Amino acid sequence: MKETYQNGRTAFLFILPALLLILFIVFLPIVLNLYNSFFRWNSFEAGKTFVGFEYYVRLFKDPVFFTALKNNSLYAIISLICQVGGGMIIAAILEDKLIRRFQPFFRTVFFIPSVISIAVVGLMWQLIYNPEIGLVNGVLNAIGQSEWAHSWLGDSKTAIYAVVAVSQWQYTGYMTMLFLIAMQKIPMEYYEAAMIDGASKINSFFHITLPQIKEMILVGSVITVIGAFKVFDEVYVMTFGGPGRSTEVLGTMLYRSAFRNDEMGYASTIGTIIFIITLILSLIQMKLGKSGQEVE
Amino acid sequence: MRTKILVVLLLMLALVITGCSSSTSSNQDDSDKIVLKFLHKWPQPQYAPYFEEVVKEFESQNPGIKIKMEAIADEPIKDKLRVILGGSEVPDIMFSWSGEFARKFVRADAALDLTPYLEEDAAWKNSFIPASLQPFSSDGKNYGIPLRFNGKFFVYNKEIFDKHGLQAPKTWDEFLVVLDTLKEEGETPLMLGNESPWAAIHYLTGLNQKMVNQEVRMNDYNPRSGEFTDSGYVKAMEMLAELNEKGYFMDNVNSSSHDMVKQMFFAGKGAIFYVELEEFQDVENALKGNWGFFPMPSIADGNGSQKYITGAPDGFIVSSKTKHPKEAVEFLKFLTSKENSLKLVKDIGWPSPIEGATNPDTALKQVAEGVDYMKEAEGMAEWLDTDVHAKVADVYLSNIQLLLDGSKSPEEIIKEVQAVAKQVQNEVE
Numbered sequence: 001m002k003e004t005y006q007n008g009r010t011a012f013l014f015i016l017p018a019l020l021l022i023l024f025i026v027f028l029p030i031v032l033n034l035y036n037s038f039f040r041w042n043s044f045e046a047g048k049t050f051v052g053f054e055y056y057v058r059l060f061k062d063p064v065f066f067t068a069l070k071n072n073s074l075y076a077i078i079s080l081i082c083q084v085g086g087g088m089i090i091a092a093i094l095e096d097k098l099i100r101r102f103q104p105f106f107r108t109v110f111f112i113p114s115v116i117s118i119a120v121v122g123l124m125w126q127l128i129y130n131p132e133i134g135l136v137n138g139v140l141n142a143i144g145q146s147e148w149a150h151s152w153l154g155d156s157k158t159a160i161y162a163v164v165a166v167s168q169w170q171y172t173g174y175m176t177m178l179f180l181i182a183m184q185k186i187p188m189e190y191y192e193a194a195m196i197d198g199a200s201k202i203n204s205f206f207h208i209t210l211p212q213i214k215e216m217i218l219v220g221s222v223i224t225v226i227g228a229f230k231v232f233d234e235v236y237v238m239t240f241g242g243p244g245r246s247t248e249v250l251g252t253m254l255y256r257s258a259f260r261n262d263e264m265g266y267a268s269t270i271g272t273i274i275f276i277i278t279l280i281l282s283l284i285q286m287k288l289g290k291s292g293q294e295v296e
Numbered sequence: 297m298r299t300k301i302l303v304v305l306l307l308m309l310a311l312v313i314t315g316c317s318s319s320t321s322s323n324q325d326d327s328d329k330i331v332l333k334f335l336h337k338w339p340q341p342q343y344a345p346y347f348e349e350v351v352k353e354f355e356s357q358n359p360g361i362k363i364k365m366e367a368i369a370d371e372p373i374k375d376k377l378r379v380i381l382g383g384s385e386v387p388d389i390m391f392s393w394s395g396e397f398a399r400k401f402v403r404a405d406a407a408l409d410l411t412p413y414l415e416e417d418a419a420w421k422n423s424f425i426p427a428s429l430q431p432f433s434s435d436g437k438n439y440g441i442p443l444r445f446n447g448k449f450f451v452y453n454k455e456i457f458d459k460h461g462l463q464a465p466k467t468w469d470e471f472l473v474v475l476d477t478l479k480e481e482g483e484t485p486l487m488l489g490n491e492s493p494w495a496a497i498h499y500l501t502g503l504n505q506k507m508v509n510q511e512v513r514m515n516d517y518n519p520r521s522g523e524f525t526d527s528g529y530v531k532a533m534e535m536l537a538e539l540n541e542k543g544y545f546m547d548n549v550n551s552s553s554h555d556m557v558k559q560m561f562f563a564g565k566g567a568i569f570y571v572e573l574e575e576f577q578d579v580e581n582a583l584k585g586n587w588g589f590f591p592m593p594s595i596a597d598g599n600g601s602q603k604y605i606t607g608a609p610d611g612f613i614v615s616s617k618t619k620h621p622k623e624a625v626e627f628l629k630f631l632t633s634k635e636n637s638l639k640l641v642k643d644i645g646w647p648s649p650i651e652g653a654t655n656p657d658t659a660l661k662q663v664a665e666g667v668d669y670m671k672e673a674e675g676m677a678e679w680l681d682t683d684v685h686a687k688v689a690d691v692y693l694s695n696i697q698l699l700l701d702g703s704k705s706p707e708e709i710i711k712e713v714q715a716v717a718k719q720v721q722n723e724v725e
Contacts, residue, residue: 044381154551
């Protein structure tokens with residue numbers, strides 16, 4: 001009995017550093033953020049004024065908040081389709097016997113965008129989208145579709161799609177890589193057996209590949225959806241929420257409140273909402289996938 | 297076993313200690329010096345050397361003081377200042393725009409009152425053009441020292457103007473005729489890069505000032521009493537929108553950056569461009585005398601004074617937390633001395649707020665003329681985005697792009713401005 005007690009203490013000592021780290025770096029800021037959202041304060045002024053739930057009430061009346069939510073959801077949906085769906089299909093094609101020889105080449109090419117710094121990517125795409133000298137309009141003009149040429153980032157109707165597209169360009173390769181790793185762990189025998197039984201490639205994709213990489217699909221979806229609700233830098237670099245507020249996402253809205261409008265309390269409120277949204281999403285996804293049971 | 301661990305720990309400790317001490321020992325002789333932290337916003341290679349030279353000169357004249365200089369560019373400094381001021385390592389001297397931008401730091405007791413220092417040294421105080429000190433004052437006290445005196449003017453390409461027999465317009469109606477002629481002749485009349493919306497806000501700065509009665513406008517720009525109910529605000533936006541609807545602005549204003557448009561203007565792709573006095577040198581470098589300028593034309597039915605110039609000084613505030621206010625002021629005096637102001641004008645072509653520093657001998661002819669305009673003006677219309685409360689400015693800034701792409705009307709925008717002004721009134725004590 002005494003021995004187990006001592007073991008327990010030793011075990012506790014072992015996890016103590018990690019526990020402290022998590023407490024101070026993860027949980028304390030979350031609690032502080034919630035606390036701060038009840039006050040009106042800014043970064044350079046001493047003193048805080050208690051305002052209670054005023055900011056929460058205001059947030060749910062703020063049309064920009066709903067624009068931001070809509071944009072974040074768009075981000076999530078498009079990213080799910082392109083990065084998880086598209087990445088998976090590309091990975092499956094690269095794993096095919098016919099193309100496998102060239103796989104290292106394509107893998108590298110697709111992966112490169114995700115290692116470029118966001119600031120560089122943002123500026124580069126700003127140039128690509130530029131209505132006068134940009135590549136997109138240049139190509140459209142060259143193929144005789146000048147009426148499609150457009151001020152992509154300058155029009156409040158297309159700007160958000162233009163920004164989302166850049167994210168797809170950047171991260172689909174990353175997802176492809178993750179799926180490739182998962183697919184390479186599937187034993188070849190399954191495919192050989194399926195081939196002998198006369199299954200088509202499409203059939204073996206749906207009946208062998210998909211079930212075998214289920215876990216990776218789940219992980220990938222969690223990463224992309226949560227990433228979509230935390231997105232900040234792409235938007236910040238390319239449009240900073242403009243034109244008007246049309247590309248505002250929760251992240252840029254938070255930043256604008258905190259560092260432009262001097263409303264740290266409002267920014268904390270937005271931070272709390274982002275936390276709640278991502279928490280709920282990850283709980284749902286864990287529940288759906290019963291994560292952890294199938295790993296290994 | 298224990299000793300081994302002890303040795304390893306000691307070694308790590310030694311590493312940490314040596315790691316720390318090496319940085320302090322290198323400037324050991326500075327330990328008894330007064331260190332002043334100086335933050336400005338010009339890291340660009342064409343401007344930074346000026347500050348380095350002035351700082352070096354100051355240090356050699358004042359061996360007891362060491363200046364630690366840091367520069368952060370224009371956009372990031374807007375955020376950075378707010379964060380720095382909340383921390384414990386506040387720079388002693390830091391850049392600030394004038395007007396409300398500085399006043400919010402004054403309200404937060406973050407800026408030192410410089411009035412006694414200016415009163416003490418009358419010669420220093422009188423060396424400034426009076427209109428350049430005023431925008432840095434709050435309730436009759438001075439909180440900032442201007443470094444530049446910046447104005448906004450329309451610059452035009454003389455070649456294009458001569459080709460169509462045009463003259464610099466004096467009134468808004470003449471201005472519209474000029475624009476119309478240019479449009480008819482197939483030129484791009486007005487260049488505007490509104491990707492960062494301050495560019496169009498600068499138009500509105502002047503239009504608001506010219507359309508709205510001065511007293512009413514000052515009352516509205518004050519966060520404590522702002523209402524924005526005057527019809528002049530709507531008219532000002534309508535006039536701006538009209539320039540766009542009639543096709544006087546270039547295409548794609550919202551997705552072109554100011555710098556890119558500047559290059560296009562230099563390449564002769566447009567007739568008129570709205571720039572700051574500090575950019576005149578660039579214009580001269582590119583167009584080589586083949587250009588002229590005029591202030592925003594007067595508007596016949598405007599309720600504001602028509603003899604104002606759009607523009608404002610920018611300069612430095614001193615932190616209220618500084619331990620060495622005397623030395624900090626000493627440095628500001630040095631920075632704005634006649635000698636260094638002449639150097640400023642000569643080296644980088646900026647308009648100086650020091651009386652007589654910007655003259656035809658030191659500066660470009662047009663820069664000197666621009667400063668004369670500002671000296672003769674009845675007053676300055678300070679940048680709308682730094683002269684009103686940050687939240688009001690934000691509403692204006694984000695909506696002006698929508699005004700120009702036609703998705704929002706002036707009435708809709710002013711309603712939002714009024715709502716936020718009301719909110720601000722309740723929040724500012």
